[in-house]
Amino acid sequence: MSSNHPLKKNVYNKTGLPELGLRNYWYPVLASLRLRKGRPKSVKVLGEEVVLFRNKNKIYALNDQCAHRGARLSEGSCLYPDSDTLTCPYHGWTYSGETGQCVAKLMEGPGITIPNEAKVKTYPVREHLGVIWLFVGDMEAVPLQEDLPECLANTDEWHTISTWRTYHCNWRPLNDNLCYDLHAPFLHRNSPELIFQPIFPFASRVKTIPLKDAKGLGYRALGGITESDYPGLGHFPPPKEAFWRRLKPLGRGQELDPQSSQATKRYGIKYRHMSLLPTVTLVGRPSGDYFMCRWVTPIDSETTLFYSFNAFRRHSTIKTFFDRLSWILWQSWTHDLIFSDQDKRVVEKVRSDREQLSLSDAGVIAWRKFIVDNSRRPNDENLHQNLNT
Amino acid sequence: MSSNHPLKKNVYNKTGLPELGLRNYWYPVLASLRLRKGRPKSVKVLGEEVVLFRNKNKIYALNDQCAHRGARLSEGSCLYPDSDTLTCPYHGWTYSGETGQCVAKLMEGPGITIPNEAKVKTYPVREHLGVIWLFVGDMEAVPLQEDLPECLANTDEWHTISTWRTYHCNWRPLNDNLCYDLHAPFLHRNSPELIFQPIFPFASRVKTIPLKDAKGLGYRALGGITESDYPGLGHFPPPKEAFWRRLKPLGRGQELDPQSSQATKRYGIKYRHMSLLPTVTLVGRPSGDYFMCRWVTPIDSETTLFYSFNAFRRHSTIKTFFDRLSWILWQSWTHDLIFSDQDKRVVEKVRSDREQLSLSDAGVIAWRKFIVDNSRRPNDENLHQNLNT
Amino acid sequence: MSSNHPLKKNVYNKTGLPELGLRNYWYPVLASLRLRKGRPKSVKVLGEEVVLFRNKNKIYALNDQCAHRGARLSEGSCLYPDSDTLTCPYHGWTYSGETGQCVAKLMEGPGITIPNEAKVKTYPVREHLGVIWLFVGDMEAVPLQEDLPECLANTDEWHTISTWRTYHCNWRPLNDNLCYDLHAPFLHRNSPELIFQPIFPFASRVKTIPLKDAKGLGYRALGGITESDYPGLGHFPPPKEAFWRRLKPLGRGQELDPQSSQATKRYGIKYRHMSLLPTVTLVGRPSGDYFMCRWVTPIDSETTLFYSFNAFRRHSTIKTFFDRLSWILWQSWTHDLIFSDQDKRVVEKVRSDREQLSLSDAGVIAWRKFIVDNSRRPNDENLHQNLNT
Secondary structure, eight states: OOTTOTTSOOHHHHHTOOTTOOSSEEEEEEEGGGSOTTOOEEEEETTEEEEEEEETTEEEEEESSOTTTOOOGGGSBOSSGGGTEEEOTTTOEEEETTTOBEEEEGGGOTTOOOOTTSBOOBOOEEEETTEEEEEESSSOOOOHHHHSOHHHHOTTTEEEEEEEEEESSOHHHHHHHHSSOTTHHHHTTTSTTTTTSOOOOEEEEEEEEEOTTSSEEEEEEEEEESOEEETTTEEESOGGGTTTOOSOOOSTTOOOOTTTOHHHHHHOOOOSEEEETTTEEEEEOTTSSEEEEEEEEEEETTEEEEEEEEEEEOOOHHHHHHHHHHIIIIIHHIIIIIIHHHHHHHHTTOOOSOOOOOGGGHHHHHHHHHHHHHSOOOSSHHHHGGGGO | OOTTOTTSOOHHHHHTOOTTOOSSEEEEEEEGGGSOTTOOEEEEETTEEEEEEEETTEEEEEESSOTTTOOOGGGSBOSSGGGTEEEOTTTOEEEETTTOBEEEEGGGOTTOOOOTTSBOOBOOEEEETTEEEEEESSSOOOOHHHHSOHHHHOTTTEEEEEEEEEESSOHHHHHHHHSSOTTHHHHTTTSTTTTTSOOOOEEEEEEEEEOTTSSEEEEEEEEEESOEEETTTEEESOHHHHTTOOSOOOSTTOOOOTTTOHHHHHHOOOOSEEEETTTEEEEEOTTSSEEEEEEEEEEETTEEEEEEEEEEEOOOHHHHHHHHHHIIIIIHHIIIIIIHHHHHHHHTTOOOSOOOOOGGGHHHHHHHHHHHHHSOOOSSHHHHGGGGO | OOTTOTTSOOHHHHHTOOTTOOSSEEEEEEEGGGSOTTOOEEEEETTEEEEEEEETTEEEEEESSOTTTOOOGGGSBOSSGGGTEEEOTTTOEEEETTTOBEEEEGGGOTTOOOOTTSBOOBOOEEEETTEEEEEESSSOOOOHHHHSOHHHHOTTTEEEEEEEEEESSOHHHHHHHHSSOTTHHHHTTTSTTTTTSOOOOEEEEEEEEEOTTSSEEEEEEEEEESOEEETTTEEESOGGGTTTOOSOOOSTTOOOOTTTOHHHHHHOOOOSEEEETTTEEEEEOTTSSEEEEEEEEEEETTEEEEEEEEEEEOOOHHHHHHHHHHIIIIIHHIIIIIIHHHHHHHHTTOOOSOOOOOGGGHHHHHHHHHHHHHSOOOSSHHHHGGGGO
């Protein structure tokens, strides 16, 4: 059924990209608003079932399976709200959110000895930008800030609006779609945002440059045209689609000009489009005042959470107000809905049993390789093997 | 997906409890009312597809697959109602309900020779207490009475009301849930029946005693408290849940006192809670006038039928009337619905890939072992192997 | 779940009938009306995903997976309608419908070299009788006419009305159902068409005669009765079903009498019922003026398309009008709906893990064997193996 059926040939097997995603990174998993105090909630990340619960303004994350008889902790309750514990619904095993250790088996009374093995796995968890973040891996968590791009990390400088969608496909076709991939001028040419502008430049050659901190790649497109004649076919864009293209290019799709773009001159932003580990995409503007940041969270081998952050640079309260208003009135539906759905429709149906990479896939090839070469691994040798399961 | 996926580690594999249930026992499979004369009906029991049909007030059960070309007999008809036969819809092979032998191939005319192999498996079937019972196994059926507890067998002494639910899980987590398992004081503490009483005793030690006829176990809980303080957590039950607990204990959840309980003194009932082979639970009352009897019928590896019998001792017509009225007005929704759903919600989501049995699981451990040691087996050695497939 | 689960015993494995159908034949796949100009449509045939598209009144069929990154071409568009090409939605790879060759990669500009491997499989496709036909196989397509019976091929002589249903089963039980199989007098006896007539003859012996062109089998039933007594059961048809059977036989279900039937004398039609390769059934009438032609198109191992053609001999415009009117008023619902649904109900639930072929299965046995012995194969030895995968 699925393009990722284990018995099928899968082009990603050769790449070394693990089917369930890159371990040992932070991922956004749930909007803060959806986790109410005292109401545990189950999420799935990189194939692992996790229960989140919120007590006294702190959030905890545990493996969602009671060590005792396998009941779901997410069906349980925060019976002792002052204690940062979660209690299993079945026999009242009560776990510390901090350590995962069972601190009481309510049905056995207070006097018993509880062995150390009465414990569930804990997950490092943070709340940031109205989103709950989990670190899934086999090593001690790095600070969340270490995995965030500046526009998400620095809340003094940036404000954000985030949305999410569930994609019914593996994370890898979506990851390919988001890195520098030359589909936008074609697939998105008639989205509401772009239909009045000239076609984005295409037929360019992309240069991929590792970022200074080795956390990702910057892309720079060289050359590129906005229309052309194809012998035997006709003009691209087709004349019937060209009538409304009366606007000047609005900056999207153009590389940053180091001489003229404020992004570079004022803010030192060198690339319009960047991919960051683990599965983060940044697309900016010549103004340097906006980033669209997408974060891909693998759920399981056939489902992926697509987290989208719109990051606006703070200038003044009034500008912040209008940034947010314009998101509500315009970008929310034109970009986060319609534009993204054009990708979703294609990406969810991609079959991954064969591919034929071409000139336009330089970005995809480089980014896949960068991930395999640079993604974070625990030092312990034994743990290395987990990365590819 | 399921906790019983064949490739997954499963804690029950070690116990020896067969995935599809205990063969060579009687199981309730359908309410009598649901099998109308001349309307064959398909049921599934212990993984086997069975067609039931009713002719001239007798019920028959055959394997639901025509020996000829594999059509479903349950799509067929009782074409000759006076003959206790069922006819396949496809080519009219007509089977005796009594023997399973094909007695006519209608499309081949009356003159032909029908080989002995033109036959389908028959299942012993009975109608009792408004329920249809099937014996599924590899040996000659024992009398139904032999598998029934007294409160279901002796209809002169007892009257019953029965209901059923379908559980979307294997029979084994449900079987664990029903034997003496110390979850009731916790999981059911706020059900409508119990919310006004003190918490059931917990932190008790359970003694398991084989019943005289070796058909099951009786449980006797020793010690037990109804509230306690847990260091670092607080009181159990939590104060916010204690406000309404104003009633005296009503007898449920208390062991039978041999000195004072009418159940023991007058009727010789020694245990409040008993497990009987194959998968039967009896929970009584100090009065000895009521048993809640639950019978777990495995459907397939991921589905289970939960048959619930409320058995009331007959005293007078007027008491029978009020027993039934009180069931309709109170127990039907408080117990057979709400109380049972508290279990269903937890049990259906149990993951069986690991467990950590504890002090409170003495009943579960003993009952699992009792089943493996004592469940009925055909004498033939070759048939033994079927038990674990 | 399905009777065709790969791990299960399957009676068809012994027959040599391939699970996904007979390759190297033409199959009806879609009503012409459902393929609109410039709107690509995805179909599945013999397990292969195919995109159909219509340009300038010609139809093309390609494998529905872009060679580049695996996107579905059926999500793409006919961007250049004058060029008989289809363009992938993702990066604009544009394929010739004629050759399957990629003729442009729109996002790479017009100047690039496109390798020969940038190609998708093409399928021979025809439009005939308001239906789109595909040739699925491993050899050069034969002319469509070669696979059609005369009543579908010769449109001067015949006019047709076609309908379709999707069967949720493998093609093989349906194929068994359609060849000369003695279920009609039983299964269909109470369909609206037949309920007023005597039962069709049964208990006959069938002779199977290869057709002159070796493309199929003709069936001739010898003997046969329309009612009988079955000892211990009663009369067939049962008296309660006989009351309305007042009409004379209307010709259906009777073999053609070479002396008296117009079909044979005037038109040289020798058999009432014929099976043709690949999976075609013809059932005629003594008049020789009508054929019911059923064509079974395997979709995948658990789904089958059932294409039904009603073929009427052309005599006069007025007769054509009344043929079509009578189809609309009568056959459409009595035959193509109700009669066929009686089969569908049974065939979809057939379990194919065992069977016990009998006297009445002579037609099924002969037709299964005929298929294996006579079905078309490519000459190349290596390709032979594909037939059984």
